[in-house]
Amino acid sequence: MEKSYKQLVALVPRETPPDRVCFQVMAMIERVQVKRCRLRTGINATLVVGAILVFIPVIHYWNQDVTQSGFVNYLSLIASDSGYIFSHWQDYALSIADSLPVSAGIMILALLVILANSLRRLVQNMGSWGLHRNRMIREFA
């Protein structure tokens, strides 16, 4: 039975799909890719600009923190009185650790990570955007 029905169904002619089916699908994909890249580029550019803008007050805050905590003074001891530091290195290490501007440092680090990541993605997305746009113009315009 299997064979005869297989033969029967095979009698219905197979139609070759027009080339435009694949062409249109690829064109749709390229359009979506261009849109996605544009959106991602926009988001990452905003993040980069935002991170740079936030950097200014954070640096100011860090500067204040460093001055107020005496961190700079402790550091300057390295140049002025290194003998004392070597003899009392444990006390010195505790004092310098205590005066570290931790919150400002974390903020700066976080901003640096965001900035570096956004910059990397911005460059990648801009590259992809260009490639997809060129492909769309070249092949699907």
Added chain:
Amino acid sequence: MPAIEQPKIDYSAQTDEQLVALCKKGDELAFQDLMNRYVGQVFNFLRQYTRGSEDTEDIAQDTFFKAWRHIKKFETGRQFRPWLFTIARNTALDFIKKRKAVNFSDLDDAETEISFADTLADPEPLPPEIFENAELANILSANLKLLHPDHVAVLTLHYREDMTFDEIAIVMNRPMNTVKSWHRRAVERLRDLLAPHLSPLS
């Protein structure tokens, strides 16, 4: 975001699953190759399923576009072909429901029941002379349009695309027994419809 330009890969030598893995990494050329592999099968399946609707092309395009959009959700270890045909069938159903081109409602409920006929022995094979009938292709095409689209789908997938009932059950999103029941009914109905053309030959 991966770039379009990829190192040279012999896509034709890759299995479907390998191509899917490449697609997941953003390789559009891998997807293009997958599409080229299945566009004919999907197009002909949809043509049968929608009874030769003029929307077949649009549905095929939509099917592949949806497949591309959801390819990242494709689970490793699954078979690609039944997954693709499931998308094709669902897309066709959406189109049909929108256009109301085919009335499913009168058959939908009855389709899941297993009738008395399903418990009978396998339908008889067709007489070999039938295949010498040159007109048969046209008669068959016309008669297939009288069957329920899901029955046609089962026939097409099983006899034309060589899918197992297990795979068809995945595509149709129904238990395998239901699919087997549909197959039996489709074969019997087709035989009844072709009976006037068979009798002079057999």
